[in-house]
Amino acid sequence: MYLIKSPLLLKWYYPSLTWHKNRSDKVIYLTFDDGPIPDVTDFALKTLKAFDAKATFFCIGDNIYKHPEIFENIKNEGHSIGNHTFNHLKGWATPDEIYLKNFQKCQELTKTHLFRPPYGRIKKSQIAKLRSAHPDTQIIMWDVLSGDFDISLDPQKCFKNVIKHTGNGSIVVFHDSIKAYDRLKYALPKVLQHFTQQGYHFDSL
Numbered sequence: 001m002y003l004i005k006s007p008l009l010l011k012w013y014y015p016s017l018t019w020h021k022n023r024s025d026k027v028i029y030l031t032f033d034d035g036p037i038p039d040v041t042d043f044a045l046k047t048l049k050a051f052d053a054k055a056t057f058f059c060i061g062d063n064i065y066k067h068p069e070i071f072e073n074i075k076n077e078g079h080s081i082g083n084h085t086f087n088h089l090k091g092w093a094t095p096d097e098i099y100l101k102n103f104q105k106c107q108e109l110t111k112t113h114l115f116r117p118p119y120g121r122i123k124k125s126q127i128a129k130l131r132s133a134h135p136d137t138q139i140i141m142w143d144v145l146s147g148d149f150d151i152s153l154d155p156q157k158c159f160k161n162v163i164k165h166t167g168n169g170s171i172v173v174f175h176d177s178i179k180a181y182d183r184l185k186y187a188l189p190k191v192l193q194h195f196t197q198q199g200y201h202f203d204s205l
Helices: 008-013 040-050 061-066 068-076 096-110 124-133 155-165 181-197
Strands: 027-033 056-059 080-083 171-175
Touching: 027 040, 040 068, 040 181, 056 061, 056 068, 056 096, 061 068, 061 096, 068 080, 080 096, 096 124, 155 181, 171 181
Parallel strands: 027 056, 027 171, 056 080
Antiparallel strands: none
16 A cells, blocks of 8 residues: 555654655656666666756665666766665664664765655654764655556556656655566656656756
């Protein structure tokens, strides 16, 4: 069970987290979780470049360790990097000390001020401890979830999810993962084309 549009209740419960950007600007913030992954991240980078679009890649430390050359390609293309923990830990199910150590292990590779909790699940105690240790860190959530990770979702439906709910300042989640690849291949170029034709700009966080 997941929601395409982030509910107001969650935004109310976690008001200090970043759910979207300025609603007055025709700018969309595409984000990619779980990479870098061979072929999938490469496809995302090639597609973004074709539309002169910038994005933010929330990387898993273990995947950076396995695919350092792809990680360097992300940076060389001018995209932003975010921390997504070293082992994709679910905050709700992980003791705070272990969670923070896993964040730090990834941080040694990413060296970024951006963090997205895997699954969007993080305890308030983890937020407090993370910010105490790393005051400059911005915790980035989203207001539009493409659903590309859902293997039962039709690729066209994935595209429509984004088109229907995205607007000024939206932070949109895609995944540069093997599981998401079929839907990403279909939806990403169409999303870029659709919103480019409507005068939107794609920027990194």
